[in-house]
Amino acid sequence: MDEKQDLNNSGYEIPEELRHQVTITTLEKIYNWGRSNSMWPMMFGLACCAIEMICTAASRYDFSRFGMEVMRPSPRQADVMIVAGTVTKKMLPQIVRLYNQMSLPKYVVAMGACASGGGPFKEGYSVVPGIDTYIPVDVYITGCPPTPQSLINGLNALQKKVMNEKMSESGWYAKEPAKEVPIPVLGPDVFDPRKSELIFAETHKQAETGDDIGEEGEPK
């Protein structure tokens, strides 16, 4: 086992006869150890990758061995959102809303090429080139779709990340409530409210020069 993940290395000497009964560790370590071994994914599939996620949950690969014990249909009860599939513009507001509804601490795994960067459909007009343009992602998994083995590997990577977190630095004990990601709006194209200044400036600049990227030619 990884040294960080081993509970029994606090530096205190445990007498030989108590070795298998007593563990001395730090609060932080046992807290992270507990959390990392009960990562409940949200039952939330988008596309092809969702089928591989189901296969990973089923009897042959069975990711509950690693603590992804139950899939929760409700975002309130889930710890990790596995974005399994192509994120389209029409679905984007819902995904961001689900992310906002998850309670802290929350993690996001981008499963497969589409969720990580648009994948084979990136050039399409209604595909978001990676979910990380809107919400923060902790682990990216390659593959189209990733095999169950690589999904488990990705979730193990997330567990390692959780083991290395510090309570003092974690955002979820802060006094003020967590900041929500603004929900993207479906207009003539999807737009991120955080970028409205830029969008306003760009669309009005084009109007002056008469250069319209919306209809023809190369975007500038």
Place this chain on the structure above:
Amino acid sequence: MSDSSIQIEPSSADSTYNDLIAQFPGLIEMETRPGFTGVVVSTVAIRKVMLYLKEQCGFDYLTSLTAVDDFPEDKIELIYHLYKTTGSPIIELKLFTTRESPVVPSVMPVYPGADFQEREVWDLFGVHFEGHPDLRRLLLWEGFAGHPLRKDWKEPLFEEDVKPFKSRWPEGKGIHRESLNPFNDNVQYPKEFDPNGFTPDNDESVYKILQSKIPAGSDDLKVEHMIVNLGPQHPSTHGVFRMAALLEGEKVLALKPVIGYMHRNHEKIGERNTWLQNMPYTDRLDYLSSMSNNFGYALAVEKLLGIQPPERAEFLRVMMAELTRIASHAMAIGFLLNDLGAFFTPSLYALEERELILDIFESVAGSRMMCNYFRFGGVVRDITEADFKQVKKLVEDRLPRKIDDIDLYLTENEIVQARCEGVGVLTAEEAIAFSESGPMLRASGVPYDIRKADPYSIYDQLEFDVCYRQHGDVYDRYLVRLDEIRQSIRILQQVIKYMPQGPIQTGKVQYAVRVPAGEAYGRVEGPRGELGFYVVSDGKANPKRYHVRAPSLMNCTGLEKMCVGGKIADAVTILGAVDVVLGEVDR
């Protein structure tokens, strides 16, 4: 169960065309372009002609309705494919309209199955269908700027008209395409768009339609009506499917499927791709049965190329397609039981068998799900002796036993019977009218199976029965799937017995095929029904039009009819029995 399957009648489509031209003088002409078939109907006559075909000639089934943009000419073609469910060749009608003001009469009064397809053409081509009762955008959202499948409409990350793109070939120096976009994202906005003053549609149009279905209240009983959205994120919606339902208590008064949450622009990307580049994209349409999708696309393009795969390749193709059908149907049964509340236990049985089939796919094609196994004129790799033995062991020993097990556990189960019998009924007439296909059509008592009705590949040499049932409810759909698994095993046993030796590819393997100009409609009986590919070539390295007639989308047309009047809990069961795959519904 399986006696009177439908065979195609020998008369060709030409006699129907000649009959039409005689019936409607001056309104119908023969298609004259080389490589193209069918008749061109004038816009004013289309509904009359359709009615004549349906009432007088017996062409009761509208299978595909799509459009082709003839840019730079000011012309959009609409293409209708029809046949008889009692067996007939496909006939093709065409209609020309202008790009400037495309208005055509809707054929929905004649063929209700045109509903979603007309909405799709409106959404992606901007053709207005006069008389369509609910002409909203289907795949994109209300307020989206432009109609993307028009040839002069460019997506935000547009590079070049056709692939391979210069930026990726031959140097292949990678750049982030988004970094060239002013917003650093895959978006574009019209001139003077003001995001701050913008109010989105927020699906008001869907709710308006639903609210219009509220019956005028009687004075003595006050009933509260409620609109409930199931999905797009819902544990039993089979992907990102959304149903907006108007409820009175638990009773469904109206229900509208809202789709497009996984619209991945297959057709736009497909028209930029070279012919062969589309093959891996077809895998991702119906991602539970990628081999069948490959099959359909390969058939369509082979029709244009005029080539035939060698015999061993045909056997391999049928073997893979039938293994896919077993895996897909097993999964459909498992997930139907999920929807009934038997949460995941039956699915685990189904997934166990599916994994064994996926092992074979992984070994033969290189990938578990996205097989990309077919090529024009053959298949990409031969099967090894060890894999062949594995298939043999599976279909001769294990699968028949396991299917009997599933049958034993589920079919006579009291809860399954109580929840499924008489639920979501579609009569044969309704199923045909809504253009349902596959197990949905056959469960309603129409024994139409393309493998028998219009045999492709080697299906005419194989012995199997067309499974159909009479009640048209969820239970019969389940039984038809179970029967079909057994028939697939029967086919596989014959394939294994008669598998010939020989080459697996006609001619040389070509990466850039030149396809002669023309059009073709290739169709296969996929696990979910008629999977059709309509392709148009103008002789270049890329398809001019690449359209997928997706069975999952078409099977959703009857969803409202099946759900209305029932309980909302049954709507979930009905959707499970339709067995939609969202990759194919939204494409």
